[in-house]
Amino acid sequence: EVQLVESGGGLVQPGGSLRLSCAASGFTFSSYWINWVRQAPGKGLEWVGNIKEDGSQKNYVDSVKGRFTFSRDNARNSLYLQMNSLRAEDTAIYYCARGYYDSLTDTSHLDYWGQGTLVTVSS
Amino acid sequence: DIQLTQSPSFLSASVSDRVTITCRASQGIRNYVAWYQQKPGKAPKLLIYGASTLQSGVPSRFSGSGSGTEFTLTISSLQPEDFATYYCQQLNNYPFTFGPGTKVDMK
Numbered sequence: 001e002v003q004l005v006e007s008g009g010g011l012v013q014p015g016g017s018l019r020l021s022c023a024a025s026g027f028t029f030s031s032y033w034i035n036w037v038r039q040a041p042g043k044g045l046e047w048v049g050n051i052k053e054d055g056s057q058k059n060y061v062d063s064v065k066g067r068f069t070f071s072r073d074n075a076r077n078s079l080y081l082q083m084n085s086l087r088a089e090d091t092a093i094y095y096c097a098r099g100y101y102d103s104l105t106d107t108s109h110l111d112y113w114g115q116g117t118l119v120t121v122s123s
Numbered sequence: 124d125i126q127l128t129q130s131p132s133f134l135s136a137s138v139s140d141r142v143t144i145t146c147r148a149s150q151g152i153r154n155y156v157a158w159y160q161q162k163p164g165k166a167p168k169l170l171i172y173g174a175s176t177l178q179s180g181v182p183s184r185f186s187g188s189g190s191g192t193e194f195t196l197t198i199s200s201l202q203p204e205d206f207a208t209y210y211c212q213q214l215n216n217y218p219f220t221f222g223p224g225t226k227v228d229m230k
Contacts, residue, residue, distance in 0.1 A: 037167075045221040047212070047221060050219075097167075102176070105154070107154060107173040113166040113167055115166055
């Protein structure tokens with residue numbers, strides 16, 4: 001069974017840092033892009049970025065560029081999101097989601113999601 | 124960035140109703156659209172990808188169509204478990220943006 005489990009969320013002051021983790025199981029982790037998606041309280045979904053299978057390529061939404069960094073450890077089936085210079089507007093539930101490429105339709109999508117971890121940025 | 128709009132933002136419907144949600148893109152995105160369902164306190168769930176391909180395990184009352192800039196998600200006969208918020212997402216260009224969501228509520 002495919003599982004993604006996020007951890008590391010919590011309360012942090014503005015300007016502070018936090019590191020989220022996403023533990024994967026039930027699939028060959030090193031063969032998939034992994035995405036981060038966040039959802040502010042009562043708001044819609046926002047794609048934060050993704051990281052390639054081997055970690056060699058990373059894409060970020062503009063609002064987090066230079067502050068957030070993705071990394072992964074394929075030996076540990078784990079993904080990490082280092083968040084620095086946190087702002088109140090970064091307050092959200094953070095989800096990791098597996099990216100899947102379907103060769104029949106030649107399209108991609110996010111097929112499995114974790115349960116999310118809440119990050120609150122407040123003084 | 125590609126902007127997605129969804130209409131309606133809110134929809135009030137009854138069980139067995141046919142429901143259609145539209146997603147429009149600010150530029151052409153071929154068929155690189157996925158649809159997700161989200162219930163309160165839960166992670167989103169994939170329903171449709173490639174604009175029209177039903178994800179395994181998703182009931183056949185869900186269907187998707189469209190290409191280019193206009194896409195639709197249709198629920199042929201709304202069931203009690205379908206009351207939720209629905210999001211479209213484009214995966215044609217970075218950043219992979221989501222639509223603002225459509226909440227389907229009970230009439």
